[in-house]
Amino acid sequence: MPASPTVMFLMVVVLLLPGLIYSFQPIFSSKGDTVTHRHITERAVLRKTAEVCRDIAASEGRDFSLTIDDNLSAEEVQTACSRSSSSSALSTIVFRTSIATMYFSNALVDVVSALSEVHHFDDETFQGGRDVITRGVSAVKDNVRLENFVAGRSALGEIFHTLQDFYSHSNWVELGKNSPYSSLIRPDQPLENLADQSTPTCRNCEGNNCTDNILPELLQQGLLTSGYFNILTSSKPTGKCSHGGSFDKTSKQEPTGGINKDTIGSSHGSLHHKAADLAMDATVELLEDIRLAVGEKNFLRLMGLSQSSVLCFVIDTTGSMADDIAEAKRVSFEIIEKKRGTEQEPSAYILVPFNDPDFGPVIMTTDADIFKGNIDELTARGGGDNPEMSLSGLQLALTAAPSYSEVFVFTDAPAKDAHLKSTIIALIESTKSVVTFMLTDVTASRRRRRSAQGVMPRVINQLDTQLYRDLAQISGGQSIEVTKLDLSQATSVIEDSLASAVVTVFQVVKNIGGPEEFTFTVDDTLRNMTAYITGAPLLTFNITSSTGVSQVHTETSGPLASITAVGNLRRLSLNTINQTGLWKISVDSTSPYSVKVTGQSSVNLIFNLVERHEGAHGDFSLKEGRPLSGGNMSLLVTVTGSDTVKLTEVTLFDSSESTVVNGSLQPMGSGNFLVTFSDVPAGDYTVRLRGEDSSSTSRTVPNTFQRQASTGIKTSSISVLAQVTTTNVEPGSNVSIPFTITITTNGVVSNSSNGILTVRVNNDRNFDSTSPSSVTIAADSEGTANGTVTLMVPAAAASGTVVTLTITAENASTGDINFTVLRFAVSSKVTDVTRPECQEVTPSTICPSSLLFCSSSEWNFTTNLTDGINGTGIESVSIRQGNGTLNTSTVAGSGGENVTVATYSASCCSPTVELIVVDGVGNVRVCVGQARQSTTPTTPVPVTTAIVSTTSNGGNTCSMSHFFWFSISISLLWK
Structure with missing residues (x-):
C-alpha cells in the first residue's frame, strides 16, 4: 500500500530538515570535546574484540601484551590479535571497513527513524525501545547463523544507536547509575521503577540553566524517565521532561528546557561524557551477549577481524565451460591449500554458478572444505544459444560479498541479461568491489562455424565483450581475454589479489589509443609490486625506475621486471629493491588499453561519499548513489596501517587527467579525514591521495607515498531519493x-x-x-x-x-x-525471549584444600538444561572456563519438553566450570559450577564409587556413576 498522506507529510518534514539529529552526534563533532556515536561504537568494538583475542590467546597458552583501554586503534588490535609477528604488511582495511559499516548504520537511524520515539528512547517508550533492541539482536544472531556477517554488522550498528541513545535521553545518569541497564538487552528481566504517565518528572529550567530541572522527588524515588520530543507540536503530558533543543517544540511548553546529554552544549551537557562512557559500556555488554551466543570464532568474523579478503567466483556452467571450470577448481584448491591455517586464508568463500535460464544460488561459507566440495560438484552441461545469465550471477555475488571484495567472473559467452547493467554499476559503486572477467575464446566477429560433428561452438565477440570491459573499468578490475588453453597462465591475477595487504598504487584506462607516459611513486612500505597492462597484441611499452634504469617490453626477464604475456594481459613482476621514488611506464597502442600497478603495504585508503546535514548538530551521513554534477562533494577518507601517516593531498582526476579537482582536507582523528570538493564538473573521476609516512627510522625526510582507489566516482544530474x-x-x-x-x-x-x-x-x-x-x-x-x-x-x-x-x-x-x-x-517476530534454565542434579561433595592432592581428586558437575515447553530448545552447550570433559544427552521432561543433561568432569586442580548454554534463537545462559574446598588438610583415600539418583523436572530420573578420590561439593552459580 502507498504511504498515507500523514506519513508522506512527515517524510517531507524530515527531508526539509536534514539537520534533525537529536542524539549523540552520528559521525563527527562540531566541538572537539563532544563524543559521537562513531567514537562510542569504535571504542566498544575495539575493546571487546581485544578482550576476545586475549581470552583466545590465554586458552591457547599464547602471550597477549596489549593493554586494553578506551584508546585502542584498529592497527593495535589487529596486530595484537595476529598469531604471527612476522607479517610485515598487516592489512586492517577489512577490519576498518567493518567498523565503518557499523557506525554508518548507526548514523542511518537518525535518517530512517528520525521521528520514531522508540528508536531513541524518547517519550518514556522504554518497552518499545527494548523491543527494538531485542528484535535487532535476534536478527544479528540469525545473520551469523547464516554466515551473513555483512548484514549482521549493519544490524548491529542500528541496535547500537538505540541502546546508546538511552543513556543520553533518559535520566539513568542523573539517578547516579554507574553501570549499564542490563535489562535493556535481557528481555526476560522486568523494566522496573518506570515513571508512569501521570507522574510529573521535570520543572522549568532557570533561563538556559537546566542542571536541576528533574524533580528531586523523582530522583529520590529512583524513577526512570526520558524526554519528550516533537517537531510539529508542543503538546506533551503534564509535568513531563522534554528532550530539548531548537527543533523540539515540546521544550517550549512548561516544564521548559530539556534533559538530553547529546553534546557538551546540550541541556544536561555537563553529564555528556558520563552518558557516553555508560553508552560504550552498554555497547560492550551487548557485544559480549552476542559473543556468547555465536562463539568466539564467529564473533571475530562478525567484527571483520581479518587480513584477507573473500575468494569469490562467479562461474558459467554451460557445456563449453568444462576447461574453465577445471581451471577455477585448480586455482581455488591451490590457494586454499597454500593459505589454509594461515592468517592469509580467505575470510570467506563465495561461489555463484550461472547458465541459462538458471543462476545461483549463492554458496557462501567460511569452511574451505565445504567450498571445495561445492566447486568440485560443478559440471559443465547444456548450452545451445550463446548468451548466459552472467550479470544475474554477478548481482548475487556483489550483494553477498563484503565491500572492497574482488570478484572473478568466468565465462565464454555474452550476457543475456544486459538490461541489468545499471543495477550492476550501482552495486559496484555502492560496495566498491572490484570485478575481473576471465573471458575465453573471444573472437573478432559474430560468425560461428559448426564443428565437424555439426555442433555450434560458443563464441564471444568484441562487441559483446565491451559490456564486460565497461563493468571492469568502472570497478577498477580487468577484462582478461585468453584462449581456454592459456587460461591457467592468466589466473595468477587471482592469487595476486588474495595476497595480504594488496594496495592499488596507480591505475588508468585509456579508451583511445596512442602513446602516453604514466608516473607512479614507489615508497618504503611497498613490496611484491606487480604491474598489469591489458590491450591489443601489438601494444608496446617500456618501464623506467627512479634510478634511471629502463626495460622494454621484449625483455621478458630484465633488471626491472619479469614479464609474462598471455592473451591481452601483460603481467610485470617488478623489482623495486633500493629504487624508491618516481617510476615511469610508457605505453604505445592503437587500441584502448589499461595500466594497473599494485603492491603489498599496510598503508591503504578507504573512502565513502558522505553528505552534510545543516542544523542543530550539523553533521554528515553516508550518501548512497552518485554525487551531483557541478555540485559540492564530500568524502570520508580513512588511511590505514600507520599512526605516523600524514595525508597531504587528495585529488579527483579523469582518465585523461585534463580535469583535476583538489580537495580540502580536515583531519578528524583515528586516521580519518574529511575531504571536500567544490563545483565538481560532470565526468568520471578517480580518487588519488598522496602523503608522508615518518615511521621509517632510516630516512632523514618523511617517506612519500601515493595510493589510488580502485572504484571510481561518476557524477550525475539525476537525484534518486528513497524514503x-x-x-x-x-x-x-x-x-x-x-x-x-x-x-x-x-x-x-x-x-x-x-x-x-x-x-x-x-x-x-x-x-x-x-x-x-x-x-x-x-x-x-x-x-x-x-x-x-x-x-x-x-x-x-x-x-x-x-x-x-x-x-x-x-x-x-x-x-x-x-x-x-x-x-x-x-526478521521474524521474536517469541522466545527467555534464557535457558540450569538445574543442578548432583549432590554436594568436597575437593581437598591442598593443591598437593588436587591432581588425584576428581569432581563432577551435572545439570539439567531446559528451554521450556514453548522455547526454541537448547542449541549448544560449550565450556567457557574449565579444563575438564563435557558430555551431553537429551531426555524428555515431564511436560514434554526436551531436557539436555550436561555432565562435566574435571580434576580438582580445575575447580570451576562455566558452561555457555544457547537456545535456538540465541538467548544465552552462563551456568557456573564450582567445587567447594575442605577447610582441613586431607590425604588421598582409595577410589569409591557413588551412585547418584536424582529426581528433577517432575520425576524424570537421571542416574549416573561417579568415581572419586574424595568427596566433592558442587555449588551452582547463575549469571
Whole structure:
C-alpha cells in the first residue's frame, strides 16, 4: 500500500530538515570535546574484540601484551590479535571497513527513524525501545547463523544507536547509575521503577540553566524517565521532561528546557561524557551477549577481524565451460591449500554458478572444505544459444560479498541479461568491489562455424565483450581475454589479489589509443609490486625506475621486471629493491588499453561519499548513489596501517587527467579525514591521495607515498531519493518504498527541467515487486517526480536473510544514470525471549584444600538444561572456563519438553566450570559450577564409587556413576 498522506507529510518534514539529529552526534563533532556515536561504537568494538583475542590467546597458552583501554586503534588490535609477528604488511582495511559499516548504520537511524520515539528512547517508550533492541539482536544472531556477517554488522550498528541513545535521553545518569541497564538487552528481566504517565518528572529550567530541572522527588524515588520530543507540536503530558533543543517544540511548553546529554552544549551537557562512557559500556555488554551466543570464532568474523579478503567466483556452467571450470577448481584448491591455517586464508568463500535460464544460488561459507566440495560438484552441461545469465550471477555475488571484495567472473559467452547493467554499476559503486572477467575464446566477429560433428561452438565477440570491459573499468578490475588453453597462465591475477595487504598504487584506462607516459611513486612500505597492462597484441611499452634504469617490453626477464604475456594481459613482476621514488611506464597502442600497478603495504585508503546535514548538530551521513554534477562533494577518507601517516593531498582526476579537482582536507582523528570538493564538473573521476609516512627510522625526510582507489566516482544530474521508514521486514509482509527523482543543474534542483526517465528496480532475492517503469517530470513539477516500489516478502523467507533492492533512474537521451541501493533484513517476530534454565542434579561433595592432592581428586558437575515447553530448545552447550570433559544427552521432561543433561568432569586442580548454554534463537545462559574446598588438610583415600539418583523436572530420573578420590561439593552459580 502507498504511504498515507500523514506519513508522506512527515517524510517531507524530515527531508526539509536534514539537520534533525537529536542524539549523540552520528559521525563527527562540531566541538572537539563532544563524543559521537562513531567514537562510542569504535571504542566498544575495539575493546571487546581485544578482550576476545586475549581470552583466545590465554586458552591457547599464547602471550597477549596489549593493554586494553578506551584508546585502542584498529592497527593495535589487529596486530595484537595476529598469531604471527612476522607479517610485515598487516592489512586492517577489512577490519576498518567493518567498523565503518557499523557506525554508518548507526548514523542511518537518525535518517530512517528520525521521528520514531522508540528508536531513541524518547517519550518514556522504554518497552518499545527494548523491543527494538531485542528484535535487532535476534536478527544479528540469525545473520551469523547464516554466515551473513555483512548484514549482521549493519544490524548491529542500528541496535547500537538505540541502546546508546538511552543513556543520553533518559535520566539513568542523573539517578547516579554507574553501570549499564542490563535489562535493556535481557528481555526476560522486568523494566522496573518506570515513571508512569501521570507522574510529573521535570520543572522549568532557570533561563538556559537546566542542571536541576528533574524533580528531586523523582530522583529520590529512583524513577526512570526520558524526554519528550516533537517537531510539529508542543503538546506533551503534564509535568513531563522534554528532550530539548531548537527543533523540539515540546521544550517550549512548561516544564521548559530539556534533559538530553547529546553534546557538551546540550541541556544536561555537563553529564555528556558520563552518558557516553555508560553508552560504550552498554555497547560492550551487548557485544559480549552476542559473543556468547555465536562463539568466539564467529564473533571475530562478525567484527571483520581479518587480513584477507573473500575468494569469490562467479562461474558459467554451460557445456563449453568444462576447461574453465577445471581451471577455477585448480586455482581455488591451490590457494586454499597454500593459505589454509594461515592468517592469509580467505575470510570467506563465495561461489555463484550461472547458465541459462538458471543462476545461483549463492554458496557462501567460511569452511574451505565445504567450498571445495561445492566447486568440485560443478559440471559443465547444456548450452545451445550463446548468451548466459552472467550479470544475474554477478548481482548475487556483489550483494553477498563484503565491500572492497574482488570478484572473478568466468565465462565464454555474452550476457543475456544486459538490461541489468545499471543495477550492476550501482552495486559496484555502492560496495566498491572490484570485478575481473576471465573471458575465453573471444573472437573478432559474430560468425560461428559448426564443428565437424555439426555442433555450434560458443563464441564471444568484441562487441559483446565491451559490456564486460565497461563493468571492469568502472570497478577498477580487468577484462582478461585468453584462449581456454592459456587460461591457467592468466589466473595468477587471482592469487595476486588474495595476497595480504594488496594496495592499488596507480591505475588508468585509456579508451583511445596512442602513446602516453604514466608516473607512479614507489615508497618504503611497498613490496611484491606487480604491474598489469591489458590491450591489443601489438601494444608496446617500456618501464623506467627512479634510478634511471629502463626495460622494454621484449625483455621478458630484465633488471626491472619479469614479464609474462598471455592473451591481452601483460603481467610485470617488478623489482623495486633500493629504487624508491618516481617510476615511469610508457605505453604505445592503437587500441584502448589499461595500466594497473599494485603492491603489498599496510598503508591503504578507504573512502565513502558522505553528505552534510545543516542544523542543530550539523553533521554528515553516508550518501548512497552518485554525487551531483557541478555540485559540492564530500568524502570520508580513512588511511590505514600507520599512526605516523600524514595525508597531504587528495585529488579527483579523469582518465585523461585534463580535469583535476583538489580537495580540502580536515583531519578528524583515528586516521580519518574529511575531504571536500567544490563545483565538481560532470565526468568520471578517480580518487588519488598522496602523503608522508615518518615511521621509517632510516630516512632523514618523511617517506612519500601515493595510493589510488580502485572504484571510481561518476557524477550525475539525476537525484534518486528513497524514503525508507524501516530496514526490517517480516516474512509474508509487503513493504512500500516511496521515492523521489529530480533533475538538477550545478548540484541544485532544476525547476524548469522536464522529460521522461526510465526506472529500473531489481532485488537480489528475486522477490516479487511492483514499480513504475518510468516517471515523467513535467514542466510545472519543479524538476521532481515521485513513485513507489512495493516489495513482497515471501512467508517462507528465512529470518536473517537480507534482500538488496536497487532503484536506478536513467535519462535515455543522455545515458546519465543515478541510483539508490537499499538493504532490508528479513526478521521474524521474536517469541522466545527467555534464557535457558540450569538445574543442578548432583549432590554436594568436597575437593581437598591442598593443591598437593588436587591432581588425584576428581569432581563432577551435572545439570539439567531446559528451554521450556514453548522455547526454541537448547542449541549448544560449550565450556567457557574449565579444563575438564563435557558430555551431553537429551531426555524428555515431564511436560514434554526436551531436557539436555550436561555432565562435566574435571580434576580438582580445575575447580570451576562455566558452561555457555544457547537456545535456538540465541538467548544465552552462563551456568557456573564450582567445587567447594575442605577447610582441613586431607590425604588421598582409595577410589569409591557413588551412585547418584536424582529426581528433577517432575520425576524424570537421571542416574549416573561417579568415581572419586574424595568427596566433592558442587555449588551452582547463575549469571
